[in-house]
Amino acid sequence: QVQLKESGPGLVQPSQTLSLTCTVSGFSLTSNSVHWVRQPPGKGLEWVGAIWSGGSTDYNSALKSRLSISRDTSKSQVFLKMNSLQTEDTAIYFCTRSGGGYWGQGVMVTVSS
C-alpha cells in the first residue's frame, strides 16, 4: 500500500529555514521520483521540485536559489529545505509520488514572527 506522509514545523519565523520530511512506504525511492507541491491558503497548486529515482533533482526556477531536496533511501525519506523564508511561503506543502496518483495529506507551514 503506497503511502506518503509529510512532517515538519507548523510555524517558521521569517528569514529562517524550513525543513520538511516526506516519509514513504509501499514503494522504493530508487524506482520512483517524489515531488513537492505547495498551496498557499485559498489559492492554487504550485510545483516546488522533485528528486528523481537516480537521485538527481529539479527545482522551480523561482525557488531554486533557496531550495534543496535530498533523500535517505535507507529510511525511505525525502527532505525539503528552503531558506530565507518569507510570508509568501506560507502554504500547505504536499509530497507526491511520480505518476501523480499518490499524495501525502500535506503539512501546513506558516511563516510568521
Add this chain to the structure above:
Amino acid sequence: DVVMTQTPVSLSVSLGGQTSISCRSSQSLVHSDGNTYLYWYLQKPGQSPQLLIYKVSNRFSGVPDRFSGSGSGTDFTLKISRVEPEDLGVYYCYQGTHYPPTFGGGTKLELK
C-alpha cells in the same frame, strides 16, 4: 514556463447533470517520447488533490467512468456526466511534459 489556462473559473451544475472543463496550454504537450503528460485532479475541501485522469484520457484506479478526458496538442477537456455530490470541489489540469511542471488555475464545481 508553460501556462495552463482553465475555463471556466467556476461552474454550477445540477446533480445528475453533465458538464465539462477546458484546459489550454501555451505550448504543445506532446513529449519527445510520444506521450502527452496532461493530468486532471480533483481537490475536495480540506483534502489532497486526487488524480482522476492521466495522460489525457486514462482514468486512474477507482475513478468512475463518469469522468472522461480528451484532447490533444494544446487543447484538453474533462467531461463529467451524471454529477454526484462527491464530485464537488476544485478541478486542476497539470502538465508534466515540460519543466517545470505547471498547474492550471483551477475550476470550482458547485451545485446549482
